[in-house]
Amino acid sequence: MASLPQIAIPGQRLGSLSSYSAGPGTHVQESFIYASIAGPVIADPAQPKIQPKPTLRVSRVISPKDLQPQNASTSDAAKPKPRYNTLPAIESNVLARVTRVQKRQAIVSILVVLDESEHLTSSQTASDNDNIASILTSAANPENHSGTDDLRFQALIRKEDVRAVEKDRVVMDEMFRVGDIVRGSVISLGDQSSYYITTARNDLGVVMARSEAGNMMFPISWKEMRDPVTGAGEPRKVARPF
Amino acid sequence: MSKEAQLSIAERDFILEALRQDVRLDGRKPDEYRPLNITFGEEYGHVNLQLGKTHIIVRISAEVTKPRDDRPFDGLFNINMELTNMGSPAWDNGRSNDLEAAVTHTLDRVIRHSNALDTESLCILKGVSCWSIRADVHVLDYDGNLTDAACIATMAGLQHFRRPDAVVRDGKVIVYGVEQRVPVALNITHKPLSVTFHTYNDSKHVIVDATLKEEQAAEGDLVIGINNAGDLCYASKIAGAPVDAMVIVTKTSIAWEKVKVLNAAIDKVLQADLAKRAKVGMADESRAENDREVQPE
Amino acid sequence: MADRRRINGPPGGTRPPVYASLQESTTGAAQRAQRQRQPAELRKIFLQTGMIPTASGSSYLEFEPSASLAAARANPKSLIPPSSALKVACTVHGPKPLPRSAAFSPNLVLTTHVKYAPFAARKRRGHIRDASERDLGVHLETALRGAIIAERWPKSGLEITLTIIEAEDDRWWGDAPDSHDASWGLMNVLAGCITAASAAIADAHIDCLDLVSGGVAALVSDESNSASSIPRLMLDVDPAEHRSILSACVVAYMPARDEITEIWLKGDSSRAALEKGDDRSSHEALIDGAVDAARGANTVLSEAVRESITRSIAQA
């Protein structure tokens, strides 16, 4: 195995297909693997049954953890400093805000695409959407409120995708309200304008919501949240709290 | 992209059926205008016009500018109309629509292109300076027949307007304020007005001064621009159902009658206003103070 | 006429200043700037990425001022600059959702937009994009589209905006516009835009086959300083430094694959005589020259991209 460069830039040759397989951030040409983005080069070790060869990838996320793959499991001090640009893909978990509730569907706009890697605990779910510096400088476009939504991917939660049980008795108004933050899972790239999202799992559903009175509510059951100030409960499709 | 609410089928049928019996919704005769009410504001050239529920304000203004290079002896004259959400909820602010384009076009043809305002009289110094006269049409309430209403108001405004006096001395233009010299009336060569007809039931029924509802139920329209002398300066039959050629001939003579009546109405209010101003002017002279001035307290 | 969305100048219009020195006989006027570089020597490029944090990716590119411009800056005498040097800021936004009206696209949809600042060139530029600016956008899009792996970003768009803060001259300011003159400065601008955009795309972590860079070569004839009037091939020409440019070529080039994604050749290259033993046709020589120039730019580009990655790792 030829020695790998620590950092690659697009177009840089990384290794031969005979000794590696190509992972994210790379492309293949004439049996060689080339980098397609700039970043640290990582060789994920081979997994005997499914993946006979080590996988070469160029990481989008730049964290010290990636630079020292040998102690990846222990590097909980990882403080990523990535650029944001992950697209929602099928099965990726997203956090989205409800912008409209209709009889047959709810429309949401995707705020964060969570990393798919299941081993990471929630505090480590470092997605590419995470650059605080960039979030802090660009937030809302003050002059045009619809402007920010143009920058966010829109998604639909259809009535039949809200929950796994009693699908026919779902009333959308009792599941979501405008402004709620919902955790969902992408089930389809959808049509030209919207992704399709499901919340039909215990860990999916509303994670943050304000009451009619405007206070943040806390979940009290899988279908109800309560306003701590007024004590009033409101129906929601609640995600299982951690 | 909003639109005026469509007429319901029942409403349309009602209007058409009534017309067949020679009845209009508001009981007018086919050739009858709605009540016309014209008042003038404090400023010269400020016209407040109500034609039924259609309500328009026209303001005439003048400024010194450079004549166009190709017409050094001519002053400038422009009519501006911008429809806003005020006149009708169907109109979007800051976006022009078909009606605006159509009415502006007709106003331009009837008044500007017929040279109702003599632009040569606006020249101050050849190729150097001239008056630019501007008419701004503000539509406050729209209930049909915008073209005629705007036309009447603009013509009334032009006749009411007085521009500051200006003289040329040693190649320099001196403009006198309204207080210093009596302002000058514009040179109006003739008084054309438009009369808009709408046709119904295969042009068997033709009415003037349609309301919005009548306009919506119409199958075609016919606009005649004509002056007191009976000179035709504009005629248009652009879209809609075909109209018998004879109808145009007969309606042109009706239009002439209407224009004479309308111009007489304008004259009457103009004379009344002038008389009132003359009175106030006398009273003003005896008062030392102008109440527009700032009063330090 | 009057632009309702902008602040307009005097209604009668204004005229650019006319310098008295131009009216007098040319003998007294300033001398044309001279190229101090070897024919194959490129100007230095300053390139930095990531200075605009509100964008997904960004870059700033500046060409080294020519010797005469540098001298004029250090010791100003005349208000008329002898030449100018490209300054470009580039931002990349995306991948982001396509506009609602757009059809489904399985690939990344690229939009490019090049605009000169009104003060970028010797003549004041308008606020609304003109034909040459739209042209630049199209050429740039072709250059980049060949390098981006678009299928990795389904149903999303990438918006690339370049602001030309200072442009390159089309000819020496003292020369009267010539009939067979073309806007040679435009080609340098395009080459700079390609390199800058490539850096910004890499900064945005959009998958690319290679870093694509731009280069310019031209056949120039400087009768004044050469014994013969045979046109010579030069790389990275500053049009202000030459009496006459016969033809020029700009390419967008990916060195790792030895591929050209965009080529733009202008002018008449038939008269060119190449060195003895060189049996290439003159346009081949032009393209080769432009590729050489692009290779040069690519070393700067790779360094800048590498440097920005190293910097962010250091920060992490």
Added chain:
Amino acid sequence: MVGPTASLSVLSRADGSASYKCPATGYNILGAVNGPVELPGRRDALKPEDATVEIFIKPGTTTGGVGERATETILKSVLGNLVLGREKGFPRRGVVLTLNIVGGENVERGDSYLTLLPALLHAGLLAMISASIPLSMTLSAALLGVTTSGDIVQNPGPAAAKSVVSLHVLAFSSKGHLLLNESRGRFDFDTWELVRARALSICQGAHDGDVAMGEGENAASVNAFIRETAEDQIYSDYAHKLDSI
């Protein structure tokens, strides 16, 4: 000095309208409000739970430009804030306010709209009231100038505004909050505090010791004027009901 005059619901097509005349500055403003209306073709707003307030200013004898857009932004931040856009029927819909300057001089290029602001604010507010747009409070505004001699003058017209050292527009809510301040010219903070006190007494009526200030028609505060105008309209609108009591 002649006080302002105003009337509500002067137009028939718009949902609400008002006319406001200020003889001191010569301005005559017509305001029309349509709302709540559907805003077609817009994306889901960033604040889908709120109404969108749109304001358009149409000058009297010229075509609108950047100055009008800047002034609309100011008006929107004041009037838009009063609108309770979360009331039923309003979220995601629009409230469109059109202000037509039907009397008075044009504002020159690059000049601030200060002399017009109070009239625009009052006309806009009254039109909103006329259209029954739910509001959290009402406002009243004052235009003041400080002359070279340090005197504070009320409502300088466009010509007089050119000769003052500083020009101020202040708007107060019916509860006394300072909603808007726009000051131009040259002044120090102590001068501004005097201006503020004066503006407050104009808007809210004579306070504590300032009773001596009031003279003739001036004694009525702008706030009371707005209130009376609105009340007059209500009385005439509900005359049939009041009669039957």
Added chain:
Amino acid sequence: MASTAASAPAVPSLNLPPSQFARLQPHAYLLAHLSPPSASTQPSVRANGRAASQFRVTSANAGSLTHTNGSAVVRIGDTAAVCGVRAELLHTADIASWSVSNASDEEADSATQKGASQNADDDRNQVQDLHLLVPNLSLSTGCAPGLTPGAPPSTLAQSLSHEILSLLHTTNLVKADDLRIWYQPPNLESEEFRNAAEGMEVDSEQNGGPEPEIKAFWVLYIDIMIISWAGNAFDAAWSSVLAALRDTKLPKAWWDADNETILCSDDIADARKLSLRGLPISSSFCSFEADAAAGWRAVVIPSPEELKSQGQKEGSQQRWILADPDGYEEGLCEERALIVVDNEDGKTVILKMDKLGGWGMDSDDLRQLVDVSAERWQEMKQILDQC
């Protein structure tokens, strides 16, 4: 930082990394930074690490653009503005109103023509009436996401352009006489004929000869490109205009009677800088309300007195006024203030003071902001003097 965010009381059920928290609950995120739990020793800072009245690092660099009469690049944190000033000539022959005078102010006019006793008001009128200053700001540079490049100027860009022009006029920053190009018509009977060609310097004591006349004006096209927009565009734009005007040199220009045109000298020694009136510095602020619910529902808005007593009762700060807000903060604050001050002989003069968008700020706050702006003036003066 992470712990502050994650332990915010508003989100009991979800443990989020700070970046996601910032995105999902921006208001709570900023509030958590500004009001750390009383138990902790953490000071109240903004999410960007600044203190409430702290401005971002500002730098200015002038004169780097080749094709301008004056130029400057100003960076305020991550917001960057490039300003270029280009001078062009307006011939009096092209001014429609030039040969026109109002009978009432004819006398005043002739005084102006003599070039004597210029006062600021005359200047303002001529600069404004003849449109000698033409500022335009562009946001269509890809400076922030969501602004379509190539689209006509947005309402915000138009408003900013207008505010800049309006401020240039009210501050009388540019002297009309710097923009005038005079001509002394030859007096064939006088020996002063030789001076005529250089009619630039007007000697008001010249007697007998024809009066000098203005033949043209310089028009300054001031174009501002916001290259990077991370909040507070106005301060960056205005400082760049100020720095560029301070850098602006106008060539010597004269009327060439033979060709009936204006000629200029390209000699840099003949050119002169603008002599600006004062140094107006702008400072922007926004006010962050602790109570997010206030904007969320129809609440009864307390009167100013109630607000005060309420703040004292609860003992916790309800409102923070943030200087030089970044884009994130601007998105969370409705109420804004803009103050422009100058300093004359050590005394602070306010040239513009705006506040709008809310009902929280009043005199006490504004007085403090004027003091902060006065400090900012000192800082900006140093930065601009060095560039």
